[in-house]
Amino acid sequence: MVQQSGYRFSQKIMLDQLGHVMKHVRVKLALAALCAVAAGLALGDAALAASADNGKTAFVKHGCWQCHGFEGQGSVATSGGMVIADTPLPFEAFKAYVRNPAGAMPPFHAEILSDSDLADIYAYLESRPKPQPAKDIPLLNNLSTK
Numbered sequence: 749m750v751q752q753s754g755y756r757f758s759q760k761i762m763l764d765q766l767g768h769v770m771k772h773v774r775v776k777l778a779l780a781a782l783c784a785v786a787a788g789l790a791l792g793d794a795a796l797a798a799s800a801d802n803g804k805t806a807f808v809k810h811g812c813w814q815c816h817g818f819e820g821q822g823s824v825a826t827s828g829g830m831v832i833a834d835t836p837l838p839f840e841a842f843k844a845y846v847r848n849p850a851g852a853m854p855p856f857h858a859e860i861l862s863d864s865d866l867a868d869i870y871a872y873l874e875s876r877p878k879p880q881p882a883k884d885i886p887l888l889n890n891l892s893t894k
């Protein structure tokens with residue numbers, strides 16, 4: 749009997765401790781959930797903050813149009829035929845390229861082109877329609893079949 753009550757006693761202590769631990773776990777989970785919500789809001793804000801309208805202005809102000817055309821359509825002469833309208837690049841890769849280009853393009857450092865202007869430029873380019881395939885443009889088709 750003595751042993752059993754001792755067992756019950758230690759069992760009760762264990763349950764108490766477990767309850768205590770669970771309370772902490774619950775608090776920590778609640779904190780983690782709050783942090784996740786806060787981070788989500790912060791990211792959402794950054795994404796919402798990017799404006800295609802501001803991006804169009806920044807695209808002109810920083811002279812991207814001179815080589816890439818006003819719609820990012822590019823030209824063989826000035827962008828090596830590269831189209832940056834509706835770029836498939838993810839933002840981080842886009843940003844890395846503009847900050848540190850590999851070819852003929854001049855670099856645009858953060859001192860002259862802010863991250864937020866660059867995010868707006870990206871939003872502007874993403875809002876441009878995809879170029880039509882040449883086969884869907886009747887005039888070009890007529891030319892190529894004659």
Ligand code: HEC
Pocket residue numbers: 807810811812813814815816826827828830832835837842845846849850851852853854856861869
């Ligand atoms: C003096 C001409 C010039 C200017 C100005 C210029 N670019 Fe470029 N850009 C190029 C050329 C040429 C390429 C093709 C690769 C290379 O030679 O760097 C290119 C490539 C790029 C690419 C890579 C596309 C890909 O899919 O790999 C991006 C993105 C880009 N430009 C964005 C911009 C933005 C944004 C601006 C304005 C802030 C800008 N460029 C201004 C000439 C220019």
